[in-house]
Amino acid sequence: xxxxxxxxxxxxxxxGRKLSLTTGEMAxxxxxAVVVQYGETVVFVACQxxxxxxxxxxxxxxxxxxxxVAAAGKFPGGFIKREGRPTLKEVLTARLTxxxxxxxxxxxxxxxxxxxANVLACDTDNDPDVLAIIGASASLSVAGHIPFNGPLSAxxxxxxxxxFVLMPTQEQLKTSALDLVVAGxxxxxxxxxxxxxxxxxxxxxxxxxxxxRAIQEICDLQSxxxxxxxxxxxxxxxxPANPLIARLKNEAxxxxxxxxxxxxxxDRAEAVSNVKKAWKEKLFPAGAVTTADGxxxxxxxxxxxxxxxxxxxxxxxxxxxxxxxxAADLRDVxxxxxxxxxxxxxxxxxxxxxxxxxxxxxxxxxxxQRVDGLFPETTKKFMLDYYFPPYSVGECKPIRGPGRREMGxxxxxxxxxxxxxxxxxxxxxxxxxxxxxxESNGSxxxxxxxxxxxxxxxxxVPIRQPVAxxxxxxxxxxxxxxxxxxxxxxxxxxxxxxxxxxxxxxxVTGIQLDLKIDGINEEIIRGTxxxxxxxxxxxxxxxxxxxxxxRKEISAHAPRLVRRQIDPAKIGLLIGPGGKTIRAIxxxxxxxxDVDDSGWVTISGFDQAGVEDAVGxxxxxxxxxxxxxxxxxxxxxxxxxGAFIEIVPGKDGLCHISExxxxxxxxxxxxxxxxxxxxxxxIAVDDQNRVKLSRKAALAELxxxxxxxxxxxxx
Numbered sequence: 009x010x011x012x013x014x015x016x017x018x019x020x021x022x023x024g025r026k027l028s029l030t031t032g033e034m035a036x037x038x039x040x041a042v043v044v045q046y047g048e049t050v051v052f053v054a055c056q057x058x059x060x061x062x063x064x065x066x067x068x069x070x071x072x073x074x075x076x077v078a079a080a081g082k083f084p085g086g087f088i089k090r091e092g093r094p095t096l097k098e099v100l101t102a103r104l105t106x107x108x109x110x111x112x113x114x115x116x117x118x119x120x121x122x123x124x125a126n127v128l129a130c131d132t133d134n135d136p137d138v139l140a141i142i143g144a145s146a147s148l149s150v151a152g153h154i155p156f157n158g159p160l161s162a163x164x165x166x167x168x169x170x171x172f173v174l175m176p177t178q179e180q181l182k183t184s185a186l187d188l189v190v191a192g193x194x195x196x197x198x199x200x201x202x203x204x205x206x207x208x209x210x211x212x213x214x215x216x217x218x219x220x221r222a223i224q225e226i227c228d229l230q231s232x233x234x235x236x237x238x239x240x241x242x243x244x245x246x247x248p249a250n251p252l253i254a255r256l257k258n259e260a261x262x263x264x265x266x267x268x269x270x271x272x273x274x275d276r277a278e279a280v281s282n283v284k285k286a287w288k289e290k291l292f293p294a295g296a297v298t299t300a301d302g303x304x305x306x307x308x309x310x311x312x313x314x315x316x317x318x319x320x321x322x323x324x325x326x327x328x329x330x331x332x333x334x335a336a337d338l339r340d341v342x343x344x345x346x347x348x349x350x351x352x353x354x355x356x357x358x359x360x361x362x363x364x365x366x367x368x369x370x371x372x373x374x375x376x377q378r379v380d381g382l383f384p385e386t387t388k389k390f391m392l393d394y395y396f397p398p399y400s401v402g403e404c405k406p407i408r409g410p411g412r413r414e415m416g417x418x419x420x421x422x423x424x425x426x427x428x429x430x431x432x433x434x435x436x437x438x439x440x441x442x443x444x445x446x447e448s449n450g451s452x453x454x455x456x457x458x459x460x461x462x463x464x465x466x467x468x469v470p471i472r473q474p475v476a477x478x479x480x481x482x483x484x485x486x487x488x489x490x491x492x493x494x495x496x497x498x499x500x501x502x503x504x505x506x507x508x509x510x511x512x513x514x515x516v517t518g519i520q521l522d523l524k525i526d527g528i529n530e531e532i533i534r535g536t537x538x539x540x541x542x543x544x545x546x547x548x549x550x551x552x553x554x555x556x557x558x559r560k561e562i563s564a565h566a567p568r569l570v571r572r573q574i575d576p577a578k579i580g581l582l583i584g585p586g587g588k589t590i591r592a593i594x595x596x597x598x599x600x601x602d603v604d605d606s607g608w609v610t611i612s613g614f615d616q617a618g619v620e621d622a623v624g625x626x627x628x629x630x631x632x633x634x635x636x637x638x639x640x641x642x643x644x645x646x647x648x649x650g651a652f653i654e655i656v657p658g659k660d661g662l663c664h665i666s667e668x669x670x671x672x673x674x675x676x677x678x679x680x681x682x683x684x685x686x687x688x689x690x691i692a693v694d695d696q697n698r699v700k701l702s703r704k705a706a707l708a709e710l711x712x713x714x715x716x717x718x719x720x721x722x723x
Contacts, residue, residue, distance in 0.1 A: 016236045020229045022046070022163070022222060023175030025134070029142075029233045031150050040151030042233075044143040046175070048131035050079075053143030057154050058120040065310050067118055071106040073098050073125040073140050080130040080382040096415055097381055101125075101137040103416050105144050108191035108199035111523050112157040116247050121154065123147065130382040133177040138162045141191055146230050150237055155244035157526065159234075160198055161226035162191035165219045167204070167211075172218045178383060188212075188519075190219040194227045196527025200507075203423045206473065206515035209537040216533060252291075252303050252311035257318060260287055264312075264319045268330050273361050273449045273497070274402065276330060284312050320502040324483040324490050329499070331360070336493045338478075338543055343458070343554035345466040352563040353467025355554075357459035359494065359547075361449035366459035368467040370566040371438040372612040373602045390426050392441040394418030394456055400448045417453040418443070421477075424510035424518025425460050428472045435470055436571040436610055450496040451479035457510045457518070458551060465555050468562035475517055476547035477510030480536045484525060491536055493543045509540040513548060568619040569612045574630040576607040582630055589629070589657075597622040629657040633699055635690050638706045643684045646676050653688055653701055661699030663688055668703050679703070 013036055019028035028045045035041035038054040045051075061068065075098055076091055077084055084091055094102070105125065113121075125140040141162035148156040166176030167186035176184055188202030197220055204212065260283065267279035291299045291308060298304055303311075320330065327335060339360030347356040353368030377388040394417045398405045410418075421443065429439070441463060443456035454477030461474045481495035482505035492499055500506050504525045510518035516537075521528075574582065582603060583590045590601055599613035599622040609626055613619045639655035646652075651668070654660040663686075668679045680686055689706040693699050 018233045040147035042143050042146040044139045047134045049134040049136050050129040051136045051139040051143050052128050053125045053147045055123045055147040060118040069121050071102045071123045073102040075127045075382050079127045085380045099412050099415050105141050114155050138164050149234050150239050152239040153242040159227045159230035160193045161223045163219045163222045164189050165215050192223050194224045198527050200521035202519045206512050208515045212516050213534045250307050250311050253314050256311045256315045268319050317502040321483045338494045341550040343551050345462045345555040352566040353463045355459050355462030362455050363447040364455040364459040365444045365446050366463040367442050368463045369440045373610045375438040390439045392422035394443045396445045400445045420453050421456040424457050427517040430470050436569050465558045468559040470558050473512035476544045478543040480507045480540050507536050567612045568616050570623050572609045574607045578630045593625050638689045641688050643680050643682050661701040663701040
C-alpha cells in the first residue's frame with residue numbers, strides 16, 4: 009500500500025476563507041494526487057512520471073488544465089455539448105502553472121512528467137487558476153520519488169481603495185486597480201503575472217512582498233500535508249557527468265567567446281556554428297560516431313551548448329554583451345505610425361533585430377467576442393492577436409495555428425494595453441489589434457505592446473496614456489548578479505530570467521516574470537522595476553516622436569459609431585411592432601442599430617450623414633415629452649373636436665379646437681388639415697401619458713420671441 013492510500017486533509021485560513029488540501033482519496037494509481045478546495049471552488053490535480061524518451065536532452069514537462077463548465081452547473085454553448093480543444097483561459101492557466109514548477113526540477117532530469125488539473129467545482133467567486141498552481145506543487149510533493157524541489161505556492165493580490173486584498177473575489181476584481189498572481193517558495197519569488205492601473209513601481213513591489221508572505225504560509229501547509237501523508241523522499245541520483253564538458257570548456261572556450269562577440273544575430277550564429285563544426289570534425293573524424301574516449305555526438309552537442317552558455321554568462325558578468333551594449337542600454341529603436349494604407353490604424357516598431365508590424369481594426373458592437381466558461385458569459389471589446397511566423401527567426405517550418413506561446417504573448421500584450429483604453433461611453437468601438445512579428449531577437453511581446461500603442465493612436469483611439477514594454481534579464485552566480493536591459497535571444501536562452509514590464513510614464517500596467525533558477529529576492533525585484541522604468545521612459549520618448557497624440561479623426565474606412573442612452577421603458581417604442589420602426593430607421597438611413605437591455609443604443613454606419621440622421625430619429629422617438637416646450641408637429645388626423653398632432657415619431661397629442669387659435673373656430677379644417685406642419689406647445693401630460701397641445705399658446709409665445717424645438721416629426 010502506498011503511503012498516500014490513506015486520506016489526509018490539512019487546512020488553513022487564507023484571505024478570510026478556508027484553503028484545504030486532501031490526498032489519498034482519489035486517483036490512487038497516480039504518482040501524486042491532491043484535491044484543493046477554496047470556498048466552494050474545487051480543483052483536482054494529479055501528476056505522473058514515466059521513463060525518458062531515448063535521445064532527448066531536455067526536460068519533457070507537460071501541464072494541462074481543464075475547466076469543464078459542468079463545474080459551475082452549466083452546459084457548453086453551441087451544438088456540441090462536450091468540451092473539445094482547450095480554451096484561451098485553459099491554455100493561459102496551464103502556462104501559469106508550468107512556469108513556476110519547471111525551475112524546481114534538477115539539472116539533467118529528463119524523465120517524462122505530466123501534471124493534469126481539472127476543475128471539479130466553481131463557486132464563481134474564486135478563480136481556480138491559482139488553486140491549480142498550489143495543487144500542482146502539492147501533487148508533486150506527495151509523489152516522493154519525483155525529484156521536485158518544492159513546495160511552492162501561489163496567491164492572487166488585488167488593490168481596492170488603496171489597500172492590498174489577498175485572494176480577491178471576482179466581484180472585488182471588478183473594482184480592483186490590480187490583478188496580480190505571484191508564485192514562489194518560502195525563500196523567494198518564482199513567477200509573476202499581473203496587470204494594474206498604472207501602478208508606481210514601489211507599490212507594485214510592495215504588492216509582490218504582500219503576496220509572498222501568504223505564499224510562505226501555504227508552503228507550510230503543503231509541508232504539513234507531506235508529513236501527515238508519511239511521504240518518504242527518494243534521493244535523486246544525477247546522471248554521470250558528460251566527459252566532453254570539461255575538455256571543451258578548457259580548449260574551445262576562447263574560440264566560442266570570440267564568436268559570441270560578433271555583432272549581428274545571423275553573423276554571430278554562423279561564427280558559433282563554424283566553431284562547433286570544426287570541433288566536431290576534430291573529435292569525430294571520418295564520420296566516427298564516438299570519440300576516442302567513447303563520447304557520443306549527442307554528448308558533444310550537449311557539452312558545446314554548456315560552453316556557449318558559460319561564455320554568454322561570463323561575458324554578461326564582465327559587463328560585455330554579445331552585441332556590445334552596456335547592461336542598461338537599449339538597442340536602437342525606430343517607430344513609424346500609419347505604416348500601411350486602408351487599415352484603420354497601423355504602426356511599425358523596430359527595436360534592434362526585433363520588429364512588429366501592428367494593425368488596428370475598428371468594429372461595432374456586433375464584432376464583440378463572446379466569452380463563455382465557468383463564470384457568467386461576458387463580451388470582449390478589445391482583442392490583441394499575436395502571430396509569430398517562422399521566417400521571423402530565419403526558419404522554415406509548417407504553420408499549424410497559434411500555439412501556447414503565441415496565445416500567451418498575445419494575452420500579455422493585450423492586458424498590458426487594455427488598462428489605458430477609453431471607456432465605451434467615450435469610444436464605443438470594438439477594437440482588434442494584430443501584431444505580426446516580422447523579425448525576432450528578444451522580447452517580441454513587448455515590441456507588440458509598443459507597436460499596439462502606436463497603431464491605436466494612429467487609428468484615433470483616445471488612449472489615456474501611451475504604453476511601452478521592455479524585458480529585463482538576469483545572470484546570477486552565487487551572490488553576484490547583473491541585470492540586463494532589453495535582452496536578446498541568447499541572453500534569454502542562457503540567462504536566468506525574463507522579466508517583462510509594460511507601463512506608462514505614470515506606472516506599471518503589465519508585469520510577467522519567468523525564471524530558470526529557483527527564485528529571486530526583493531532586492532533583485534526592486535532593482536529590475538527601477539531599471540525597466542528608465543528603459544520604458546526612453547522608449548516612450550522614441551514612440552512619441554513618431555506620433556505625439558491620438559489622431560483627432562478615425563480612418564475614413566472605419567465605421568461611424570454613436571451611442572445614446574434611452575429610457576429602457578422605451579425600447580419597445582424604438583423597436584416597434586415586429587421590429588417595424590427600427591428596421592425602417594436602419595433601411596432609410598443605411599445604418600445599423602443595436603439596443604441592449606439597459607437602454608444603450610449603438611448606431612453605426614459608414615456614412616456620417618446617415619448616422620447623424622439615425623441619431624436624430626432615435627432621440628426624437630425616445631425623448632421625454634416636456635410640458636411647456638414647443639414642437640414642430642405634423643397633423644395626423646382631424647376630428648370635430650380638434651386635431652391629433654404627432655410631435656415626435658410615434659407620439660401624438662390632442663390640440664382641442666379651442667386651443668387652435670385665438671377667438672372662435674367654427675371648424676378644425678379652417679385652421680389645419682391632415683399632413684399640415686404646425687407649431688404647438690405642450691400644456692399638459694395627464695396620468696395616462698396623454699398629451700394636451702395648444703397652437704394658440706405656441707403662436708403667442710413665438711410672437712413674444714420664444715424658442716421653438718428643432719425636432720421635426722416628419723424627419
